[in-house]
Amino acid sequence: MATGTACPLCAEDGGALVWRGANLRVIRADEAGFPAFYRVVWNAHVAEFSDLSAAERSHCMEAVTRVEQALRQHLAPTKVNIAALGNMVPHLHWHVIARFDWDSHFPSPVWAAAQRPSPAEREDAVRQRLPQLEASLLPVLESLQLP
């Protein structure tokens, strides 16, 4: 797929923009039941992680790591889930998701069947911590350099 409007991650940010750098951006996804669901999106249209150079892969995963660290520091999740799938949108993006033992799907992946209803109050409590989490991420992401 060439760069163009046919690819939604070429045409739009793909969610609420947290930060954009020269090579990648971080967005907050709007996924029901998972308030702390972020994506690290490579700006250029590449399909697979191994389409990046070694330096680009390192840069990309350091951004993923910074997002994971922010989730851990601010939310103390039960587990962080990281995935680059792209079957539907083959434009490299990493899902970085804070998972909680009380969430609707735990311990299943977010793509599996729900195990229980979403506890709205606990989700809201997570959501309230996101502005501070995201503010803390900005200087950290800004300091990342493509090696």
Place this chain on the structure above:
Amino acid sequence: MATGTACPLCAEDGGALVWRGANLRVIRADEAGFPAFYRVVWNAHVAEFSDLSAAERSHCMEAVTRVEQALRQHLAPTKVNIAALGNMVPHLHWHVIARFDWDSHFPSPVWAAAQRPSPAEREDAVRQRLPQLEASLLPVLESLQLP
């Protein structure tokens, strides 16, 4: 969770061992419907990717990349899926999965509901290419050095 028999990835390889190095190993998982399903397992018991040092993270992802490259070269999959979830087994392991537009779940993640029956003949054709794929991986993984 401490290292010990309580963790299945501390107690056992976790699948058919393809290669083992000082820091990580590559196994072939036995997942119905996905013949080219590999895992890169960090040997030491850490839960999250960000528990690794920067050098370890780079080493780990270069191994993941080599597996992805082998899948692409030998199988020409529609897409490669990479994920570190660990909700059930919180010992760092990366799923690296060749996905095909004919597989039972495509384009859904392998953890979602099946979309169609598994085509046994096409799976067998993939399976027959794995010995050569795995043989090609050995020198490539052997040459990886923890920076």
